[in-house]
Amino acid sequence: MEEKLSKETLCIHAGSELIPHSQSVVTPVYPASSYKYRETTENTYPRYFNTINQKVIVEKLCALEGAQDGILFSSGMAAISTTLFALLQQGDHVVFCKGLYGGTYHLVTSEFEKRGIQFSFAADHSTEAFSAILTPHTKVIYIETPSNPLLEILDIQAISQLAKKKAIITVIDNTFASPINQNPISLGFDVVIHSGTKYLGGHSDLCFGAVVTSSVLKERIYALAVNYGGSINALDCYLIERSLKTLAVRVEKHNENAMILASFLQELPEVKNVYYPGLKSHPGHEIASAQMHGFGGMLSFELATNSLTQVDLFLDKLRFIQPAMSLGGVESLICSPATTSHATLSQQERQEIGISDGLLRFSVGIENSQDLIKDLKSAFRSLSVLAHVR
Ligand SMILES: Cc1ncc(COP(=O)(O)O)c(C=O)c1O
CATH class of the missing domain: 3.40.640.10 (Type I PLP-dependent aspartate aminotransferase-like (Major domain))
Structure with a gap:
């Protein structure tokens, strides 16, 4: 070809x-x-x-x-x-x-x-x-x-x-x-x-x-x-x-949605950090811009709490964004590395590699981005008591 x-x-x-x-x-x-x-x-x-x-x-x-x-x-x-x-x-x-x-x-x-x-x-x-x-x-x-x-x-x-x-x-x-x-x-x-x-x-x-x-x-x-x-x-x-x-059209939509959601998340008082290479604030943004054609559908964010109970509460309140392992599907998936992929490490070991208990990894799907934002907003309401933590 x-x-x-x-x-x-x-x-x-x-x-x-x-x-x-x-x-x-x-x-x-x-x-x-x-x-x-x-x-x-x-x-x-x-x-x-x-x-x-x-x-x-x-x-x-x-x-x-x-x-x-x-x-x-x-x-x-x-x-x-x-x-x-x-x-x-x-x-x-x-x-x-x-x-x-x-x-x-x-x-x-x-x-x-x-x-x-x-x-x-x-x-x-x-x-x-x-x-x-x-x-x-x-x-x-x-x-x-x-x-x-x-x-x-x-x-x-x-x-x-x-x-x-x-x-x-x-x-x-x-x-x-x-x-x-x-x-x-x-x-x-x-x-x-x-x-x-x-x-x-x-x-x-x-x-x-x-x-x-x-x-x-x-x-x-x-x-x-x-x-x-x-x-x-x-x-x-x-x-x-x-x-x-359909890979190209799917990935284009993953990229677009992840950028919208990363920008939304970084403005929230309930969120301490957002990790997405598409954000100008990301330390790898310049290299990513040079070597990637799009910034991808994966992002992580850190809640302004390290309470696993609060993290669970947040996950329970989500409607479309499903707490599940794996990534890259059309449906949005979210997981807490501290209790899933990195659960076998001690808290100190996790801390050393930058994984706090409040960290969530988000595989952004291709649903409507505004519906995903609404879903997040309603889950954040359950944590609104944390707004002062930052
Ligand atoms: C970055 C990465 N590489 C490799 C693998 C392994 O792939 P599989 O589960 O298809 O064997 C995974 C699975 O989660 C992954 O996330």
């Missing part, structure tokens, strides 16, 4: 040239797990990641991210674990950003040491913090930006330049931004991973992951992917393709 096409068009049409000749304007679903081999050069099999339904999606994601090739997995974690173990071996060292997604953090801290892979976490989000902990054995730098849950911004281009000087492979989890808002390959990164369960699926009803990269690195990851076997079935592929067709 031509490179100059816009993302809205790529979402709908990229990959369609792979569909075998038929009168259908959507990809037919091929549920087969067995394919005739005598008249083809390639042995088709779902776990070889090469069915038509899998390939069409990979083609779309590659077009959106500016990648040469990729692999579609059955979850984000399948994509992350397969990629990391394909790129690292015994004796290697890998550097991660601070505040990694919990599942990835658990993978690293529970599985790496026993495989003889050394790892370090950057002390903060500056490029200098990465530079300071590189060793002659560092083979991979792995980051997330915007970060979870405080939406901190890392400088993708600066980190890729640092890595290139030392022939280190750079990997980014681009889930929070989506390929509509951020394309790290164009900024020098080597490998882009998505938990498709979030924005790519977009309707809170699918679980999948994807890796897109160069043809050379794809082959390296593929060699392990075939052994680990985290492939996905044709019916899920059908739903993923359906979701991807």
Whole structure:
């Protein structure tokens, strides 16, 4: 597909040239797990990641991210674990950003040491913090930006330049931004991973992951992917393709709503802090403006209370904004990191990484923004007693 096409068009049409000749304007679903081999050069099999339904999606994601090739997995974690173990071996060292997604953090801290892979976490989000902990054995730098849950911004281009000087492979989890808002390959990164369960699926009803990269690195990851076997079935592929067709318009609306809500929240006396890279007051705003096409649908805010009872009361009063884990769906979701994703840390450990008991992570959906504001206002009324706290 031509490179100059816009993302809205790529979402709908990229990959369609792979569909075998038929009168259908959507990809037919091929549920087969067995394919005739005598008249083809390639042995088709779902776990070889090469069915038509899998390939069409990979083609779309590659077009959106500016990648040469990729692999579609059955979850984000399948994509992350397969990629990391394909790129690292015994004796290697890998550097991660601070505040990694919990599942990835658990993978690293529970599985790496026993495989003889050394790892370090950057002390903060500056490029200098990465530079300071590189060793002659560092083979991979792995980051997330915007970060979870405080939406901190890392400088993708600066980190890729640092890595290139030392022939280190750079990997980014681009889930929070989506390929509509951020394309790290164009900024020098080597490998882009998505938990498709979030924005790519977009309707809170699918679980999948994807890796897109160069043809050379794809082959390296593929060699392990075939052994680990985290492939996905044709019916899920059908739903993923359906979701991807509306990705650009959905993300545009997520961006718009999040900006409106962040601006609304930052004016409230009941709110101590709002973390959203689209706000001029955000410390990463300048870098985000340079490296993102949109600021995304994720924001966090801190209530002017650290009482978990008050936080619960606030959540109970919400009508459309549902207290639930995960993110990136059309429906607005909210969660308290202190009692969900970061509940296993002590309060002091949470404080050290900036997560107070009053912090709420908000995955802004695509409902009408004024309805969301009304919903928040009514929940804030239950906390109005706090207005003087600030
Ligand atoms: C940033 C990020 N990366 C990766 C994952 C893992 O994806 P999955 O749950 O699809 O395995 C998640 C899940 O919440 C996530 O938020």
